[in-house]
Amino acid sequence: xxxxxxKLPSKRVIQIVLLSLAIVTLMGAGDEDxxxxxxxxxxxxxxxxxxxxxxxxxxxxxxxxxxxxxLVAAMSRPDSDDLVLQSFVQKYGPTVLIAPTTSGFNRVAWxxxxxxxxxxxxxxxxxxxxxxxxxxxxxxxxxxxxxxxGGPALDQFREQARKDTEL
Amino acid sequence: MSQIGSxxxxxxxxxxxxxxxxxxxxxxxxxxxxxRLGETARRAGIAVFAVVFxxxxxLVISAFQDDFSIAYIFHHSNRDxxxxxxxxxxWSGQEGSLLFWSLLLSAYGLVLRLRHKTDSRLFAHASxxxxxxxxxxLLLLNFAAHPFAVMQGTLPADxxxxxxxxxxxxxxxxxxxxxxxxxxxxxxxxFALGALAMRYPGEKWIxxxxxxxxxxxxxxxxxxxxxxxWAYSVLGWGGYWGWDPVENAxxxxxxxxxxxxxxxxxxxxxxxxxxxxxxxxxxxxxxxxFGTFLTRSGVVSSVHAFAQSSIGDWFVGFLxxxxxxxxxxxxxxxxxxxxxxRLESLVSRESSFLFNxxxxxxxxFTVLWGTLFPILSEWVQGHKITVGPPFYNHVTIPVILxxxxxxxxxxxxxxxxxxxxxxxxxxxxxxFGAALVGILMIVCGVRPWKDISYFYALMAAMLxxxxxxxxxxxxxxxxRVISRHTGQGLLASMAHLWxxxxxxxxxxxxxxxxAVVVTGILGTPFNREAEKExxxxxxxxxxxxxxxxxxxxxxxxxxxxxxWAIINVFRGSRQxxxxxxxxxxxxxxxxxxxxxxxxxxxxxxxxxVRDLYLVYEGVNPETGRxxxxxxxxxxxMWIWIGALVMIxxxxxxxxxxxxxxxxxxxxxIEPEPVAART
Numbered sequence: 001x002x003x004x005x006x007k008l009p010s011k012r013v014i015q016i017v018l019l020s021l022a023i024v025t026l027m028g029a030g031d032e033d034x035x036x037x038x039x040x041x042x043x044x045x046x047x048x049x050x051x052x053x054x055x056x057x058x059x060x061x062x063x064x065x066x067x068x069x070x071l072v073a074a075m076s077r078p079d080s081d082d083l084v085l086q087s088f089v090q091k092y093g094p095t096v097l098i099a100p101t102t103s104g105f106n107r108v109a110w111x112x113x114x115x116x117x118x119x120x121x122x123x124x125x126x127x128x129x130x131x132x133x134x135x136x137x138x139x140x141x142x143x144x145x146x147x148x149x150g151g152p153a154l155d156q157f158r159e160q161a162r163k164d165t166e167l
Numbered sequence: 168m169s170q171i172g173s174x175x176x177x178x179x180x181x182x183x184x185x186x187x188x189x190x191x192x193x194x195x196x197x198x199x200x201x202x203r204l205g206e207t208a209r210r211a212g213i214a215v216f217a218v219v220f221x222x223x224x225x226l227v228i229s230a231f232q233d234d235f236s237i238a239y240i241f242h243h244s245n246r247d248x249x250x251x252x253x254x255x256x257x258w259s260g261q262e263g264s265l266l267f268w269s270l271l272l273s274a275y276g277l278v279l280r281l282r283h284k285t286d287s288r289l290f291a292h293a294s295x296x297x298x299x300x301x302x303x304x305l306l307l308l309n310f311a312a313h314p315f316a317v318m319q320g321t322l323p324a325d326x327x328x329x330x331x332x333x334x335x336x337x338x339x340x341x342x343x344x345x346x347x348x349x350x351x352x353x354x355x356x357x358f359a360l361g362a363l364a365m366r367y368p369g370e371k372w373i374x375x376x377x378x379x380x381x382x383x384x385x386x387x388x389x390x391x392x393x394x395x396x397w398a399y400s401v402l403g404w405g406g407y408w409g410w411d412p413v414e415n416a417x418x419x420x421x422x423x424x425x426x427x428x429x430x431x432x433x434x435x436x437x438x439x440x441x442x443x444x445x446x447x448x449x450x451x452x453x454x455x456x457f458g459t460f461l462t463r464s465g466v467v468s469s470v471h472a473f474a475q476s477s478i479g480d481w482f483v484g485f486l487x488x489x490x491x492x493x494x495x496x497x498x499x500x501x502x503x504x505x506x507x508x509r510l511e512s513l514v515s516r517e518s519s520f521l522f523n524x525x526x527x528x529x530x531x532f533t534v535l536w537g538t539l540f541p542i543l544s545e546w547v548q549g550h551k552i553t554v555g556p557p558f559y560n561h562v563t564i565p566v567i568l569x570x571x572x573x574x575x576x577x578x579x580x581x582x583x584x585x586x587x588x589x590x591x592x593x594x595x596x597x598x599f600g601a602a603l604v605g606i607l608m609i610v611c612g613v614r615p616w617k618d619i620s621y622f623y624a625l626m627a628a629m630l631x632x633x634x635x636x637x638x639x640x641x642x643x644x645x646x647r648v649i650s651r652h653t654g655q656g657l658l659a660s661m662a663h664l665w666x667x668x669x670x671x672x673x674x675x676x677x678x679x680x681x682a683v684v685v686t687g688i689l690g691t692p693f694n695r696e697a698e699k700e701x702x703x704x705x706x707x708x709x710x711x712x713x714x715x716x717x718x719x720x721x722x723x724x725x726x727x728x729x730x731w732a733i734i735n736v737f738r739g740s741r742q743x744x745x746x747x748x749x750x751x752x753x754x755x756x757x758x759x760x761x762x763x764x765x766x767x768x769x770x771x772x773x774x775x776v777r778d779l780y781l782v783y784e785g786v787n788p789e790t791g792r793x794x795x796x797x798x799x800x801x802x803x804m805w806i807w808i809g810a811l812v813m814i815x816x817x818x819x820x821x822x823x824x825x826x827x828x829x830x831x832x833x834x835x836i837e838p839e840p841v842a843a844r845t
Contacts (some may be wrong), residue, residue, distance in 0.1 A: 008274055012497070032330070040802070042557075044553050044555065050409070050411060051404055051409070052404075052555070052556070056404075057406040060780070093550065094548075094550050094552045094553075095541075095551055095552060095553045096553070097552065097553060097701075098555035098556070098557055099553070099554065099555050099556075099557040099558045099561075099714045100540070100544075100552055100553075100554060100558060104548075105544065105547050106544070106552060107475065109536070109537070109544075109554065110562070112536055113529070113532070113533040113536060115560040116529055116532050117529055117566075118537075120525045120529050121525065124521055124522065124525050126356070127521075128510050128513060128518065128521070131509035131510045143355055153275070160194070
C-alpha cells in the first residue's frame with residue numbers, strides 16, 4: 001500500500017503535466033486558427049476576383065494559395081497583427097487590405113458617413129423647427145401655395161390619395 | 168443578318184431623333200399644325216419599338232444560327248451552348264446589353280405613347296424626354312458599341328462561349344429583371360421633368376406614375392434579390408452579398424426609389440416635399456445611368472464589370488447633360504414647387520417619412536461613398552485602396568436598424584399629429600413581443616455584450632419582430648372595424664380590408680417581407696465553416712452534421728467536363744441527404760467554375776432552417792482526392808422567402824381597390840385606430 005501510495009502521485013503529476021501541455025498546445029492551436037481566420041478576413045485575394053483571401057474559391061487561383069502560405073509563415077514570426085498586415089501591403093500594395101485603415105486620408109472614408117448623418121439630422125431638425133416656428137403653433141396651409149391649381153381635379157385627386165393611404 | 172441589324176439600329180436612331188426633335192418643336196411652338204407634328208413624333212416613338220425589337224431579334228437569331236461572322240456572337244456564344252442560354256447572349260456582353268437597354272426603353276415608351284389620351288400634353292412632354300434618352304443609347308449602339316460589328320479575316324469554327332458564371336438558370340431572369348428596374352425609372356423621371364418643365368398643376372403626374380414606379384421598383388427588387396441568390400448559388404464563397412461595386416450600383420437606385428415611394432405620399436396627401444420628390448426621382452434615374460456607367464467604364468474593379476472601354480466617357484457626358492437639364496428646369500420653375508402645408512408635429516406620419524427619407528438617402532450616400540472612395544483615394548494619395556464588406560457593415564448596419572425601427576413605428580403614427588397616449592396604446596404589445604424575443608435569444612445563448620455582431624443580431628431580431636407585430640396589429644385592428652361593420656369573420660374582414668385599400672396593406676406586406684429578409688440576414692454571425700480533403704469514407708463534422716465521402720468521379724459532355732463528389736450527410740446516426748458538390752471546366756471559354764450544393768434543413772431545424780452549403784474546391788494533386796469546403800449558414804432561406812413576400816406585397820399593392828362594401832348589419836362603431844385618423 002505504501003508503495004502504491006508513493007507511486008501514484010508521481011504518475012498523477014506526469015499525467016497532469018502532459019494534460020496541461022496538451023491543453024496549452026491545443027489552446028495555442030485554437031488561437032492560431034482564430035488569428036489566421038481573423039487576419040485572412042482582413043486581406044483580399046489580389047488575383048482580381050474581388051474576394052476576401054480566405055473566401056477566394058477560384059479553382060487554380062494563381063495567388064490565393066500562395067498568399068495563404070505567406071500568411072501562415074508571417075504568423076510564425078513574432079510579429080504583431082499590424083506588422084503582418086503591413087508586410088502584405090508592402091508586397092501587394094494597399095489594395096490588399098479589405099478596408100481602409102484608420103489613419104491619414106483613409107480616415108475620411110470612415111468619418112464621412114457619420115458626418116453626413118449628423119448633417120442630415122441637423123438639417124431635418126432645423127427644417128422641422130423652421131416649419132413649426134414660421135406660422136405660430138405650427139399648423140397649416142402655406143399662404144399662397146406656390147402656383148398650385150387648387151381646382152376640383154386636384155381635390156378629387158387628394159380624395160383618392162386619402163382613400164388609397166387610409167382605412 | 169448583320170446588315171439587317173445594323174440598318175435597324177440606324178433607322179431606330181433616325182426615328183428616335185425625329186420623335187425627340189419634332190416632339191420638342193411641337194411643344195415649344197404651340198399653334199396650328201403643332202398637334203399634327205406632335206402626333207407624328209408620337210408615332211415615330213412607337214415605331215422605334217418595332218425597329219429596335221427587330222435588331223434584338225436579329226441578334227438572338229444570329230446566336231441560334233451560330234453566326235460567328237458577328238463579333239459579338241463569336242465572343243459570347245458557342246455551338247454547344249444550351250438553348251436557354253442562347254437567349255441570354257443578348258445581355259451577356261457590352262453591346263448586347265446596351266441593345267437590351269434600348270429595347271426595354273422602347274417598350275416602356277410604347278406603352279406610354281399608347282396611353283397618351285390620359286393626359287396628352289403631359290404624356291407628350293414625357294415622350295420627348297424618353298426619346299432623348301433613347302437617342303443617347305442608339306448613338307452608343309451605332310457609333311461606340313456596335314452589336315453587329317463583323318469579324319475580320321477567316322471565320323472561326325466556334326465561338327468563345329458564354330461566361331460560365333452566366334450559365335445558370337437564374338441568369339436568364341436576373342439581368343432582365345434588373346434592367347426592367349433600371350430602365351423603368353426613366354418613366355417617372357420623364358414625367359417628373361416634364362411636369363416641372365410645363366409647370367403642371369397639382370400632383371396628377373405622381374398619380375399617373377405611381378404604378379409605373381411601383382412596377383419598376385418591384386422589378387428592381389426582384390433583380391437585386393435574384394442577383395444575391397445567384398451569387399449565393401453560383402460563386403461558391405458561401406455568402407450572398409459582397410458589396411461589390413456592381414451590386415452597389417443596383418442597390419443605390421433601389422434605395423432612393425424606396426425613399427421616393429414613401430415621400431411621394433406626403434406630396435399626394437399634404438402637398439409637401441415637392442422639391443424633394445422631384446429631385447429624388449431625378450437622382451434615382453441618374454443613379455440608374457451611373458450604375459450602367461460603373462459596369463462599363465472599368466473605373467472600378469468588379470467581378471461583374473464588362474471590359475474596360477472608352478464608353479464610360481459617353482456616360483459621363485450623358486450624366487452631365489441630365490444634371491444640367493434638371494438644374495435648368497428646377498431653377499426656372501422652382502416657384503412651382505412650394506409646399507402647401509407644413510409639419511405640425513414631430514410625432515406624426517410626416518416626420519416619420521422625413522426621417523425615413525433621410526436614412527434611405529444617407530444609406531445611398533454611404534454606399535456611393537464606399538464605391539467611389541478608391542477613385543478618390545487614387546486622386547488624393549496616388550494609389551487605390553479597397554473598400555470591402557467590413558467598411559459597409561460597420562457604417563450601414565446602424566442605419567438599417569434605425570430604418571427597421573421607423574418601419575415599425577411609422578404605420579402607428581397618424582398624419583399631422585399623434586398623441587403619445589395613443590402611440591403607447593398601439594405600441595405596447597408589439598414592444599412587449601420584441602422584448603420577449605430579445606430575452607429568449609439571450610436565454611438561448613446569444614451574448615450581445617461579447618461581440619458587436621451578436622448585438623446587431625439581437626437588435627435586428629427584436630426590430631424584425633416589432634415590424635411583424637405592428638403589421639399584424641394593423642391588419643387585426645382594421646379587420647375588427649370591418650368585422651363590426653359587416654358582421655364577417657376576422658380573416659374575411661382582413662381580406663376585405665386589403666381589397667378596400669390595396670396600396671396601404673400591400674405596403675404593410677412589403678414591410679413584413681423586409682422583416683423576414685432581416686431575419687435571414689441576422690443569422691450571419693452564427694455561420695460556421697470547415698474544410699477537408701476527403702477520400703472514400705472520410706468524415707468531416709460541421710455543427711450537428713457529419714459528412715461522409717461516398718465517392719468522387721468525373722464526366723464529360725460537349726459543353727464542359729466536370730468533377731464531382733458524392734457526400735452523404737448524417738445527423739446523429741440518421742442519413743438526411745446526399746449532396747453532389749461539383750466543379751466544371753467549360754471547353755469553349757477555357758474557364759473553370761465551381762457548382763456549390765445547398766441543402767436547406769427544413770425538416771431538421773424547422774423555422775431555424777440552416778443551409779448546408781458544400782463547395783468542391785479542387786483536387787489535391789498529390790493524392791488525387793477532392794477538397795471539400797462546408798458552410799453551415801443559419802436562416803439564409805428566410806432571405807429568399809422574405810424577398811418573395813416583398814414581391815407579393817408589391818403585386819397586391821398594384822391591384823385596384825375594390826369599392827367599399829355596404830354595411831349589412833348595424834354595429835357599434837368604436838374609435839378608429841390611431842393610424843387611421845387624419
